[in-house]
Every structure is written in structure tokens, then in C-alpha cells.
Amino acid sequence: MKLAVSPDTFPPRSHEAKRVSVVDAAASVFCREGYAGANIDLIAAEAGVSRQTVYNHHGDKEKLFVAVVRDLTERCNAGIFATIASFPDQPAYLEADLIAFAVRMNRNCICNRDGRFLRKLIQAEGERYPELFAEWREQGPGRTWSALAARFARLAFAGHLSIGDPDVAARQFLALVNAELQITFMLGGAPTEEEVLRSATNGVRTFLSAFAKKKLPAGKQAVLVHA
Amino acid sequence: MKLAVSPDTFPPRSHEAKRVSVVDAAASVFCREGYAGANIDLIAAEAGVSRQTVYNHHGDKEKLFVAVVRDLTERCNAGIFATIASFPDQPAYLEADLIAFAVRMNRNCICNRDGRFLRKLIQAEGERYPELFAEWREQGPGRTWSALAARFARLAFAGHLSIGDPDVAARQFLALVNAELQITFMLGGAPTEEEVLRSATNGVRTFLSAFAKKKLPAGKQAVLVHA
């Protein structure tokens, strides 16, 4: 009654827990050592299970790798869409609200463990699994950018911004907000909270300088919005 | 008389040619397969030499890898500084000149073979060779960004731009100009000439919207230029 899953088809309990544990450890090792350098014994040790359990759960190294990427993709996308849902559609203070949004995006999606791991795996092994990463590309950046572009379009429609192409603006927003974190990302590190805040602040300020509603004689703005 | 090197200490001739050939092939294979997955036999075959020759020239796999990274770093830095030398200090048409500069930067430094390879190697193996990549970081991005910031400061001083922090502006310029190429870079591909031009155009336009000299009553700008 507590759980909806049928008790006969669902294995005991820690079965799934161990599976998750293995995938987590595998993500860490694949990232650190690369696919070829990743050692199943090390993954098993880091997950706290025996090597045989790894094979029982995932078949072989390649299937394990695919499971890791799918897992990371799913969690990252969920996080990104949850964060986009917090976009300031009706900003009280546009600059502060956009900075706060950018910080959330960076902290919860780009700079966290999953985000950094997924990026590194895509960069390192993307060419070897075209269909797997095509899938990621469609589900992730494709839908992410569209969703963010829609939010910016709405801000422009409401008269808070002056935007030509919302898709371009969305990509540029993300680029600006991460401009100061590139080097840290390169080496796989996680930027400090302060770095994230500074990069977001500088990025949003430049973004608003470029896309702020053009100054017009008082009273004109509302007219243009509904024209 | 043709060459300044002393003939006794310098090996025959194709010795150096083969060395270059091996380093080039190694760069390609290390990028494609990762350090652990790279196979010395494959590198030798791709370089058109025997395996033993690889060992004669470079000692072992790790030394070969270091040689590859140093080689790429050197060539990339040279290209970047050569390109920065072409920065439009006295622009006839600021937007067009900055777009052309951005395209040169992308095509000759960021998107070419060396740039893509170096980036991938840093991302994949950077954590394993801290001192090697600290060196790259100081010689490359550190000096590059400073040089570019100085050029932007000069443009601002000459009255063409209104910039708060030139270092921030330089980083944001690069981020904006590459904003639309991120996905392509992720998968290791090279963007088309058209993509490079579009990204540069959109990036420079937004950059200028943000940093263009504030509009002043007609006649003021020219005065400021020579002030």
C-alpha cells in the first residue's frame, strides 16, 4: 500500500539502490579516467559492491556507459526545466531578478556535479556515440533554449526588454552569464559561489545594456507594446 | 650556410620531419581515443613510421603526450597573438571591423584543428597534468585576455566604446562571439564558415549595443575622440 509497484516483479530493495550507487560511481570514474581508462574494478570498489554485481546489473562496460549518460541527461534536463520555471516573468527589479535566476541556473544546472560530468562525457566521448548524443542534443539544449527564448520573448512583449531574435538572446544570455567561468570549466573544477555571482552580475548587466527597452519619450512605451 | 644549426649535432634531415609527423598523428589519436585509449601502434601507422621510431623520438607514451600538448599550446598562442595584432585599433566601420576580427579569431584560432584539439585535450586530461596546464593557462588565456582587454581599453580611450572593466569586456566579447558555436564545439566538430559569420555578427551587434558610446548631442563624439 505504501508503494504502487507490484511486489513480485520488483526485486527486494537494495537492488535498485545498488544500481544507482553503481551508476554514480561509474559517472565519477568515467569522468576522471575517460572511457578507455575507466576500470570496472575501481567502479565497483567506489560503489561499494563487487565486480560481479556491476556485470549483473549492466551487462558490460559499454551498456554501463550508456546508462550513465542517460541518467545524467535525464537529471540535468529535469533540473534545467525546474530552474527555467523560476524565470522572472513579472520582475519587480529586472536586474536583480535576472541575476538571481542566472545564479540558480549556474549553481543548480551548469556547475553542479551532474552538469559538469555530463558536459565532460559529451566532450570526451560524444563522437563515439552519435545517436546517444543526438538524443541529448534534442532533449537538452534544443528544448532548453526554446523554453528560455520563450521566456525572454514574454519579457519583451511585456515591455521590459527590446529583443530582435529571442533565440539569439537566450543563447547570448547563457554565454554572458558563464563568460567568466570558462577556464574553471575547462579544467573540470567547480567555481566558487562568489565567482558564480560575479560572472552572473557582470553578464546580466551587459545583457541588459544591450537589450534594455530603448529610452523613449515618456508614455510611448505602453503604446508600442500593444501596437 | 643555408642553416645556422651545427651539422654535427643535428641529425640527418627527415629526423625532424618524422618527429613532427609523429606529434601530429599523436594529437589526432589522443583527441579521438583519449589518452588511455590511444594506441601507439595506431599513432605510428597514422604517422607513417614504425612503432620503434615513436619510442626513439619520444621515450614513452606520457612524454609523447606532453610533447603534443606543448606543441599545440605553442602554435595556438602564436596564432592568437598574430590575430590580436590585427585588432582594429582605428576602425573605419566599427561593427564591420569587429565582426571581421571575430571571424578571424574564430577561424584561425578557435575552430581550426589546433584549437579544437588543444581544447579537447585540456578538458579531457587537464586534471592529470596540473603543472602542464597551469603553464598553458598562464601563457594562453592569461596573456591573451590581457592583450585583448588592452585593445578594447584603447578603443574606449579613443572614444569608440564606453567600457567599465576592459577585462570583463574582453571575456564577454569572446563569449558572445562564440555563443552560437557551443554545441558544435561540444561534439568536437568544426562549424561552417556561415555559422562562424552568423555567430560573430550576432555577437558583435549585441556587444556594441551594450558598449557603444552613449549617444550624445551631435558633434560631441568627434570632440571626445581627440580629447
Next chain:
DNA sequence: ACAAATTTAGACAGGCTTGTCCAATTCGTC
């Protein structure tokens, strides 16, 4: 053309890794 150095092909040992098999043990459920 000669002599020295380089390159080559191949064999080789040593080490490491993957994936399988199996008997003993532990765990969760009834």
C-alpha cells in the same frame, strides 16, 4: 661509393583488463 646513423619489422615478456564461472555467503520475505 663508403661509413655511420637511422629506420624497420618482428618477436617477446610483463602487466593489466574485460567478462565469465562458481561455490559460499548474506539478505529480504514469508
Next chain:
DNA sequence: GACGAATTGGACAAGCCTGTCTAAATTTGT
């Protein structure tokens, strides 16, 4: 408490890769 499924540790074969060594072939400078 007993049953069945999952887990464990270890042994194991097979394959791959690195790095070394050798003798023969080739190239280079003089």
C-alpha cells in the same frame, strides 16, 4: 525459522598494450 534471490570473492582464460630487444634494410653525409 526457512526459503529463494541476490551478492560476494576469487579464480580464470583470452586479449590487448606497452616498452624492449634484435638483426636486417635503408637512408644520409662525405
